[in-house]
Amino acid sequence: MASIADYYAGKNVLITGATGFMGKVLVEKLLRSCPEVRTLYLLVRPKAGQSMQERVSDMMKCKLFDRVREDNPDFHQKIVPISSELTQPALAISPEDVERLTSCVNIIFHCAATIRFDEPLKHALQLNVIATQQLLSLAQQMHHLQAFIHISTAYANCNRRHIDEIIYPPPVEPKNLLSAPELRRPNTYTYTKALAECVVQRESSKLSIGIIRPSIVGASWQEPFPGWIDNFNGPSGVFIAAGKGILRTMRANNDAVADLIPVDVVINLTLAAGWYTAVHRPKAALVYNCTTGGINPFHWGEIEHHVMSSFKRNPLEQAFRRPNANITSNYLMNQYWVLVSHKFPALIYDLYLRLSGQKPQMMRIFNRLHKAIGLLEYFSSQDWEWNSENMNMLMSHLSPEDRKTFNFDVRQLNWPEYIENYCIGTKKYVLNEDMSDIPAARQHLRKLRNIRYTFNTLLLVFIWRVFIARSQMARNIWYFVVSLCFKFLSYFRASSTLTN
Numbered sequence: 260m261a262s263i264a265d266y267y268a269g270k271n272v273l274i275t276g277a278t279g280f281m282g283k284v285l286v287e288k289l290l291r292s293c294p295e296v297r298t299l300y301l302l303v304r305p306k307a308g309q310s311m312q313e314r315v316s317d318m319m320k321c322k323l324f325d326r327v328r329e330d331n332p333d334f335h336q337k338i339v340p341i342s343s344e345l346t347q348p349a350l351a352i353s354p355e356d357v358e359r360l361t362s363c364v365n366i367i368f369h370c371a372a373t374i375r376f377d378e379p380l381k382h383a384l385q386l387n388v389i390a391t392q393q394l395l396s397l398a399q400q401m402h403h404l405q406a407f408i409h410i411s412t413a414y415a416n417c418n419r420r421h422i423d424e425i426i427y428p429p430p431v432e433p434k435n436l437l438s439a440p441e442l443r444r445p446n447t448y449t450y451t452k453a454l455a456e457c458v459v460q461r462e463s464s465k466l467s468i469g470i471i472r473p474s475i476v477g478a479s480w481q482e483p484f485p486g487w488i489d490n491f492n493g494p495s496g497v498f499i500a501a502g503k504g505i506l507r508t509m510r511a512n513n514d515a516v517a518d519l520i521p522v523d524v525v526i527n528l529t530l531a532a533g534w535y536t537a538v539h540r541p542k543a544a545l546v547y548n549c550t551t552g553g554i555n556p557f558h559w560g561e562i563e564h565h566v567m568s569s570f571k572r573n574p575l576e577q578a579f580r581r582p583n584a585n586i587t588s589n590y591l592m593n594q595y596w597v598l599v600s601h602k603f604p605a606l607i608y609d610l611y612l613r614l615s616g617q618k619p620q621m622m623r624i625f626n627r628l629h630k631a632i633g634l635l636e637y638f639s640s641q642d643w644e645w646n647s648e649n650m651n652m653l654m655s656h657l658s659p660e661d662r663k664t665f666n667f668d669v670r671q672l673n674w675p676e677y678i679e680n681y682c683i684g685t686k687k688y689v690l691n692e693d694m695s696d697i698p699a700a701r702q703h704l705r706k707l708r709n710i711r712y713t714f715n716t717l718l719l720v721f722i723w724r725v726f727i728a729r730s731q732m733a734r735n736i737w738y739f740v741v742s743l744c745f746k747f748l749s750y751f752r753a754s755s756t757l758t759n
């Protein structure tokens with residue numbers, strides 16, 4: 260049987276969401292590991308004053324593509340951007356482009372989605388469900404289509420504890436979408452992704468379909484280099500906020516499984532599933548739960564420990580305070596620490612900014628942080644069990660060579676090493692900080708520690724002075740402690756004189 264790279268040789272691939280986090284890694288891996296692929300058609304919209312061509316050329320200049328550029332400096336010739344706004348009728352693809360795509364595309368990877376948790380329902384439905392439906396209609400017109408791979412999320416059915424690799428009944432009949440009375444999901448994102456799965460499955464008698472359900476997608480593990488990450492989504496924003504010393508407390512269950520999955524693992528599985536779907540043409544849509552928890556579990560408590568120690572070794576620049584964050588599942592405890600470790604320092608810092616003629620900003624930052632964290636807590640406070648039989652089945656069909664090139668065996672993942680590279684990745688690629696600045700960042704942390712010691716000492720002395728001035732008992736205790744200290748010092752001095 261053809262290897263994965265052999266299968267993609269000469270194929271025309273259509274990708275949605277190619278400018279996103281996972282889409283970029285997919286494009287890079289296809290170009291690097293399947294160098295004979297014919298053309299990648301990317302559905303892209305103009306954005307922020309940039310045409311789609313400008314966006315794609317900017318994307319190809321990104322560091323992520325360094326290895327591909329080295330192997331084949333002309334790789335951009337394989338990329339054809341197609342103008343498309345997925346929320347518009349017929350995806351706003353021109354008739355000429357429709358003609359071109361329907362005559363040559365062999366495989367579709369549908370990655371585009373809105374992944375915001377606070378997206379208004381109407382827009383989330385438009386993009387995650389209706390655009391998927393429209394893409395499926397386009398797919399049915401394609402004369403040479405061999406596989407349609409849809410990227411879903413492992414949390415599409417987060418209302419269940421145990422999740423099999425099947426499509427569950429939709430939370431609402433997709434036809435009655437806009438009149439749905441209630442979500443029955445924590446956010447519009449998981450709700451619309453569950454609906455999209457049903458819409459995709461309904462076409463499985465006409466198309467060969469695979470559905471990939473990644474859990475929480477994090478930085479790359481190995482490819483194209485460890486630690487690649489380019490956004491604040493999911494845990495990345497939390498890690499950065501903790502590394503900057505802003506986030507000190509968060510509600511999460513120490514013992515719950517943190518189901519992170521590296522982005523390169525998801526993409527390797529996606530490409531392998533594309534190959535399997537096209538070659539084996541399974542009768543029903545196959546769902547691949549792409550998770551780590553059941554295979555190589557790691558817990559939020561362990562993540563906290565490794566994130567904190569990693570940022571102490573490799574500090575971020577200009578931290579607000581020394582990184583020292585704790586997670587707790589206790590609501591009241593968390594509220595207490597929010598008050599003491601977030602709101603109080605923010606107030607003091609804003610006061611300092613005001614007094615020095617600058618605009619206060621810390622309280623505003625904390626309000627935004629609390630909003631973001633509040634949306635994530637649902638996922639960090641409980642755990643789920645995913646069945647991953649199809650992932651194992653797929654692995655068993657790969658040749659030893661493909662298992663190496665398209666590695667998705669997470670048993671080999673060393674979590675402490677992965678988290679270290681992840682934290683370094685947020686520093687280098689999200690915040691664009693230079694590793695050579697680490698000594699200066701360490702120096703800044705020492706300065707912060709000294710400020711904290713001085714502040715705490717002054718506070719203690721102040722409280723004590725106020726207290727002593729008012730109470731005889733406090734004065735007695737004070738004199739007792741001071742005389743004890745003197746005795747200890749004299750004893751220490753005497754014994755060190757004797758030993759000398």
Ligand SMILES: CCCCCCCCCCCCCCCCCCCC(=O)SCCNC(=O)CCNC(=O)[C@H](O)C(C)(C)COP(=O)(O)OP(=O)(O)OC[C@H]1O[C@@H](n2cnc3c(N)ncnc32)[C@H](O)[C@@H]1OP(=O)(O)O
Pocket residue numbers: 374375376377412413414474475476491492493494496497498500501506507508509511559562563566584585586627630631634635638639
């Ligand atoms: C205590 C520390 C120790 C660490 C251990 C514990 C860690 C626990 C981590 C728990 C994480 C759990 C994550 C579970 C997620 C599972 C969900 C399923 C997975 C998926 O399928 S999809 C991927 C998940 N999707 C997301 O994560 C999107 C969530 N984001 C949003 O919904 C919105 O961005 C949000 C948070 C509502 C904010 O909206 P808004 O205020 O409108 O701001 P913008 O989005 O426009 O962003 C403005 C600006 O801020 C940057 N940004 C965004 N998020 C963060 C953040 N969390 N921290 C810092 N900065 C952030 C953003 O990039 C923008 O910057 P610009 O420069 O572009 O303006």
Ligand SMILES: NC(=O)C1=CN([C@@H]2O[C@H](COP(=O)(O)OP(=O)(O)OC[C@H]3O[C@@H](n4cnc5c(N)ncnc54)[C@H](OP(=O)(O)O)[C@@H]3O)[C@@H](O)[C@H]2O)C=CC1
Pocket residue numbers: 275276277278279280281282302303304306343344345346369370371372373374386410411412413452472473474475476477490492493
């Ligand atoms: N990140 C994660 O943790 C997880 C992600 N997933 C799934 O993986 C897929 C990719 O996620 P990820 O890469 O992280 O998401 P990103 O937000 O990084 O990327 C989303 C992509 O969709 C495109 N897009 C959004 N709206 C439109 C539109 N109206 N018209 C055309 N294109 C549009 C974006 O284009 P533009 O650049 O123009 O905005 C971008 O390319 C999604 O389906 C998501 O549900 C699943 C599990 C976890």
